Amino acid sequence: MATVPATARALRLLQRLEEDAAWRLLRADNAAIVAALLKEHLDGDANRRDAEDLYERIDADLDDLRTHGLSLPQTAQAYVKAWRDAGFLVRRTTPDTRTETLELSGAGLAALRFLESRDAPRRSLTESRLASLSAQLRQLAIDTDPSSERRLARLREERAAIDARIAAIEEGRDDALAGERATERVQDLLAQAAEVPDDFARVRTEFEQLNTLLRRRILESGESQREVLDDVFRGVDLIAESDAGRSFAGFSALVLDPALGTAFEEDVRHVLERDFARALSIAERRALREFLTTLKDRSAEIHDVITQFARGLRRYVRSQDYQRDRVLRGLIQEALGEARESASAIKPWAQLGVELALTHVEIRSAGALTLHDPAEMNAPREVEAHAGEVADLAALRALARATEIDFDELTNDVNAALGRARAHDATAVVSVGDVLAVNPATQGVASVVGLLALAARWGIVPAEAEPEELHWTGADGARRRARVARHVFTGRIP
Template sequence: MTTTRAEAAYLRSVTAFKNPMLDLLHGRFAPFVVAVLSNVFSPDRPAVAVADAHVEVAEAMDELRAAGYDTEDDRRLPAGSARDICRGWVRVGWLSLQIEDDVEVYRLSAHAVGALEIAGRAGGGRARVSRSRVRTLLDAVERLARDAETDPERRREALLAERAALDAEIAALDEGVIEPLDDEHLLEEAENVIHLARELPADFSRVAESIAAMQRDVVAELRRDARPTGDVLREYLERGRHVMQATPEGRAFQGALRLIGDPEHIDDLTDQLHAVLTQPFARLLTIEQRRELDAIARRVEAGVLEVLTAQRRASHVITVQVKTHDPIRDRQVDDLLRSVMAGLHRWSQTKTPGRVEPVRTLPLADIGHLRRSLSDVRPPGAPEPLASDESDVEFVDADTRAWGGPHYAELEAYVETLGESFDLAEAFARADEYTRRPVDLVGLLEIAHRRGLAEGDEVSVVEAVRPDGTTRRFAFTAVTAVRTTETDADD
């Protein structure tokens, strides 16, 4: 079916009016929305804490009701609390809810910024078709034509003509000839600058929102990606690092950032605006116009910061999501959430759903004792004593305890029978075969060390017997154990 011109135009208009910006401007409570948003948010205050915004909106509603702007016959204010109104604005896309420095804040969306800018221009009168505005258009067209020119000769001619005009102006200044512009013309130039600057906040917000939307798309796509984590890791990390190039708005912003991203450029812009405001013609500007001129540099700086913050946040979120990506776990969580929602839907459809007791506390796991200090390496309490009853001990092939450590009890009892001093090698050779294992030699040396040792110049050699009957010879410096008395220790 062929669409007529009228029908096509009507469909375009219907689509346009679905835009949140136009929805804000033509809604029933549009004057209230524009007034409150313009009071709560400003170029110097782009983000407002949620609690503060609710208080300020409530105060504005009380003041307007007290002034008689909301009566039973003429409802000009929306119903509900300030919190409900702000949350509604978030749902329709006029405000965005973000977390900054662990605080929940509201920010104007690009649609709301554009609507406020349109309302401000309409309330301040229609823009004039001035020489400055036409000159801006002609300069933009001329620059576009020059940049699009591919013929080197023509581009060279255009540059030479531009240089000749500059040389003529410099020569006139050298001769002292200057043609000062009248105040009316300078006023037109200032109004044109203000007009151009008013569009910047909405442009910056659109870039930040396009990056946030791209981040949400990437995360959603990642959750749907059934490939193994190793296959998607490199791809999505690369998208996170180059998040700015992922949207047309981001690529355009990168080009603009080369002009305004340097702090020196912002400082130069601030100095130039201050110099303009000190000129005699500035007295013709209204207080609001002077304030807007003075705030241009801060608007640019805040807009750049907003976009760069959105870029860092998107890169961080994508990177974290990729590192924790687990397709199986994600599908399990999605299935669980869908089953819960389906159960709630079925329950809500019953005629008498009844009362559901809320889960006020989660069950606690009985984990006994938690360490309270990481610096304390000692256990929280003494361990239970080892059982000494060997009646229920059974070994399948052999008693593996024979391969354990030294038999200290037997060795201590054996040493007590050796007198005040003894040679370690001779004592080990005369010990029972059960206590002549290699580890028992170490245990005997430890006991002798506690009593006192005297090393000689000779070398002692002993033969140790392992539990399986094999032997092992050890050589060491001759050692004599001498019992140390308390008097000897004092001396």
């Protein structure tokens, strides 16, 4: 395999240095303090905490650290926000309570694991690790051997070795593993088990990236976008059917296998009853005892994430929300294109004289808040169900006319009135009052408003024209009138 030039490798690593949150944590100014706080409060049994709880705990630690002469001027909330922006933490909401929670990101876990390995390095080249690697390598050689004769020969060798060990145990020549060798093997197993939370964090991040990618493909035009839409409409679970989804499904099925779970718990109980287990710390004994439970809990959590993403993606497509977002995306791209063209003529700091309204209400006082009372939404009595009837087309048309202005009808009225006037004078114009005089307002004031809207777009307001008095009959049968600026139509409405 060709070697990678040093320059290319250095440039790639420099890019990773800027993009990878784990590297950012390791080279942070207060990396030791950040790692210690995150390790204490988010890397253990409580790997996820409410934001307010985490702020309170870190504030107490910061006060203690300041007494030792460390300069930590900011509050816990400010530090946590900076860590979240840097990618060390991930903010999520709890579906039940809608509260904000914080947990370590995959990159944050990777950085903590590296620091742990430097702080308390594990012994390498141990007997248990070498035996484990040898066993896995031999099993791989057997499983991948295309020759059935060689696979059978290797299996017979294993069977002969097992028979020889059985005979040795029966004759009293094979002693049980104990002492430091047994303790070393348990600790090696726990070291491998400690990497599992990192794997779950990476899996969750991978599913989040997959969900974002699928939504982006839906918004983009082209063949790929149509394929994703077709799959969603057909009910295909694109999250579960992905490579990551199928891989996790196989892992989850193994974790939830009742036979495997019973055997695992039985083996753990027997190991902890051995004499050598007394040399294990309380944390190591608890980690071994709760390992399978932890796997099941984290597996269930990833299942919930997959289900949530799949339902959200299906709802996003079937509710037609993606069409609105595609329009918005197109408008944003159009605005960016126009901004790029005007960048050479207009400086970024130039005053444009345009005021934009805020997208939220500014609250100036707590008295402006109104508490929500769920009891107000309770129905006074049970809702009665009524069977639907066959829709009446005439009634539907009447309902549409009652709720929307019939611009098609008004456009025809204007063009007809203008056509009659120009039959005698080719330069004639008609006003809104002229149209109403020939074609009464069938929708009452809505017709008047519609005509004025058409005139504002397709007509003019003569500079010295006198106001015009409009007459129409309301929906209640009463005659009404109004004085408005004279609007005239100078041409046909397309």
